[in-house]
Amino acid sequence: MxxxxxxxxxxxxxxxxxxxxxxxxxAIDRRAYITLKKTFTFWKELLIVEKENNGSExxxxxDFEEFETxxxxxxxxxxxxxxxxxxIVTDKFDIYFHKVLxxxxxxxxxxxxxxVFTVIxxxxxxxxxIGGEKPESLSGEAFDNLLKLFPTAYERKKYIEARVxxxxxNYFDNVKDAEKTxxxxxxxxxxxKGNNLSKTFQEYEIxxxxxxLDKLKAMLLQEIDYSEHQWQEEILQxxxxxxxxxxxxxxxxxxxxxxxxxxxEKSLDFLLVDSNGNTDIIEIKKPFENAIMTKGxxxxxxxxxxxxxxxxxxxxKYVYYLNRWSEEGEKHLTNKxxxxxxxxxxxxxxxxxxxxxxxxENNLSxxxxxxxxxxxxxxxxxxxxxxxxxxxxxxxxxxxxxxxL
Numbered sequence: 001m002x003x004x005x006x007x008x009x010x011x012x013x014x015x016x017x018x019x020x021x022x023x024x025x026x027a028i029d030r031r032a033y034i035t036l037k038k039t040f041t042f043w044k045e046l047l048i049v050e051k052e053n054n055g056s057e058x059x060x061x062x063d064f065e066e067f068e069t070x071x072x073x074x075x076x077x078x079x080x081x082x083x084x085x086x087x088i089v090t091d092k093f094d095i096y097f098h099k100v101l102x103x104x105x106x107x108x109x110x111x112x113x114x115x116v117f118t119v120i121x122x123x124x125x126x127x128x129x130i131g132g133e134k135p136e137s138l139s140g141e142a143f144d145n146l147l148k149l150f151p152t153a154y155e156r157k158k159y160i161e162a163r164v165x166x167x168x169x170n171y172f173d174n175v176k177d178a179e180k181t182x183x184x185x186x187x188x189x190x191x192x193k194g195n196n197l198s199k200t201f202q203e204y205e206i207x208x209x210x211x212x213l214d215k216l217k218a219m220l221l222q223e224i225d226y227s228e229h230q231w232q233e234e235i236l237q238x239x240x241x242x243x244x245x246x247x248x249x250x251x252x253x254x255x256x257x258x259x260x261x262x263x264x265e266k267s268l269d270f271l272l273v274d275s276n277g278n279t280d281i282i283e284i285k286k287p288f289e290n291a292i293m294t295k296g297x298x299x300x301x302x303x304x305x306x307x308x309x310x311x312x313x314x315x316x317k318y319v320y321y322l323n324r325w326s327e328e329g330e331k332h333l334t335n336k337x338x339x340x341x342x343x344x345x346x347x348x349x350x351x352x353x354x355x356x357x358x359x360x361e362n363n364l365s366x367x368x369x370x371x372x373x374x375x376x377x378x379x380x381x382x383x384x385x386x387x388x389x390x391x392x393x394x395x396x397x398x399x400x401x402x403x404x405l
Contacts, residue, residue: 002036002105009077011103012048013040016069024070039108039115040088046073075103080132089117098131101140110150119150124201125244126208136207158182206402212238213395220388223287232284235357236270239282242394246280248273250337255329257321266321271333272355277348279333281318283311285358287388292359293368293375302371308359308385315354315383322349354383361387 001016015036017023027034033043048071075082081096082103089095089108095117097103108116120128129137138146151159158181165178216238219226226234240246253268272280285291291307304312322329326349333347341347361369376385386394 002040002109004074004103004105010073011075011082013042013072013074014069015072037105037109038113039118042072042088046085046088047071048073081129081134089115090121092121093125094127096127096129096137098129098137098140101131106147107143110147111152112156114150116147116150124204125241126204128204136204136211138201138204155185158185202402202405206399208241209395209399209402212241213392213399216388216392216395220287226286228286231286232269235284236282238391239284239355239357243272245274246272247275248337248340250333250340253333254336255318255321255325256332257324266318268318273347277346278350279322279347279352280355281315281322281352282355282357283315285311285356287358287360292361292387293364293372302368304372304375308375311356311358312379312383312385315356316379319352319354319382322352325349353381356383356385357388357391358385359387360389362389 003014003016005012005014015024024034028044028047033041035041073085074088075084075097077083077099078096080099082099084095084097086094097107110116110119117128130143131137131140158178161178162182165175168175169177215234219231219234223231236249240249250271250273251269253271255266255268256263257266268281269284270282272282274280285307288307291305293302293308294305296302325332329349330347333349334341334345337347361372364372379385
């Protein structure tokens with residue numbers, strides 16, 4: 001059994017085994033950590049040792065056989081919010097609960113030991129505030145409604161029966177229409193709940209996009225204060241928030257290309273890897289105003305400036321090199337970055353595409369913008385060319401659309 005207690009400015013998690021024997025000591029001694037309910041991971045430093053006051057020196061660690069309940073540090077008060085110790089529930093983002101919320105195990109563990117925040121982490125990558133008056137926080141009521149969306153064991157049973165029924169009905173008569181039964185159950189459940197995940201996270205997403213938008217606008221006003229490297233790192237953070245499908249980014253990635261006179265090494269500034277292991281390339285340039293289209297016309301057309309056409313050519317070459325490297329490159333990159341990748345995760349080179357972020361178009365004429373659109377569409381199958389003004393426009397449009405939900 002898991003319970004939570006509040007002590008001073010901390011939240012403590014107390015675990016009482018369902019059987020008499022206490023397996024925690026052996027587990028921590030063997031692996032240096034334990035996992036409870038497939039959700040909570042603790043290590044030795046979080047163990048709360050309550051020593052008996054008998055005037056004698058005690059061992060650093062207690063005799064676990066003498067204790068029925070084991071206590072761990074779980075969260076520390078930070079202003080009006082308790083901040084969970086990172087790594088206990090997830091190490092991908094920070095979680096904050098308002099100090100008045102009644103913390104229970106149900107906040108973290110759904111039916112059949114499903115980790116609530118592991119599921120949330122698969123669809124959202126930012127820090128989460130729950131309760132309180134913080135503008136970007138998820139209300140306690142909304143979080144409670146979210147927890148009710150997690151399927152029960154009964155619902156999963158009905159789902160499996162529906163899947164089996166759909167196969168059997170293709171071959172046999174007199175098969176129960178379990179699909180219909182399951183769908184009725186789901187429809188009834190959703191009508192009772194009335195909420196969806198998009199609506200639940202609406203305020204949080206709007207706040208996130210507003211923060212990104214303000215950050216980007218401030219950077220553009222202070223562009224001169226950034227070095228090329230600093231600028232790339234800051235913009236890369238924004239890109240990863242806007243494109244959550246990318247879960248890894250590797251810098252200065254070596255790419256080996258075969259030539260008639262031997263093998264030559266190229267170096268990518270950044271390699272993006274999505275959740276399936278597929279790779280893409282991104283090039284980030286500082287937003288020089290005169291980097292997109294010519295001011296004069298050539299045969300009645302505005303044409304790309306050398307900075308733009310050269311960057312496009314550079315990305316096209318990198319895509320070409322990666323495709324030629326193929327399976328050999330996949331093995332090399334997977335092995336090179338194996339320490340940063342989950343076990344069994346393979347990097348794949350499957351027709352990668354490119355993203356270019358550079359330049360401004362706020363100073364372009366209508367005719368220049370029209371010809372620039374032609375250029376972007378010409379390369380869209382290989383490279384997505386995004387100016388900083390386009391990035392701002394995408395953010396503003398996303399915020400407007402989310403407010404309509």
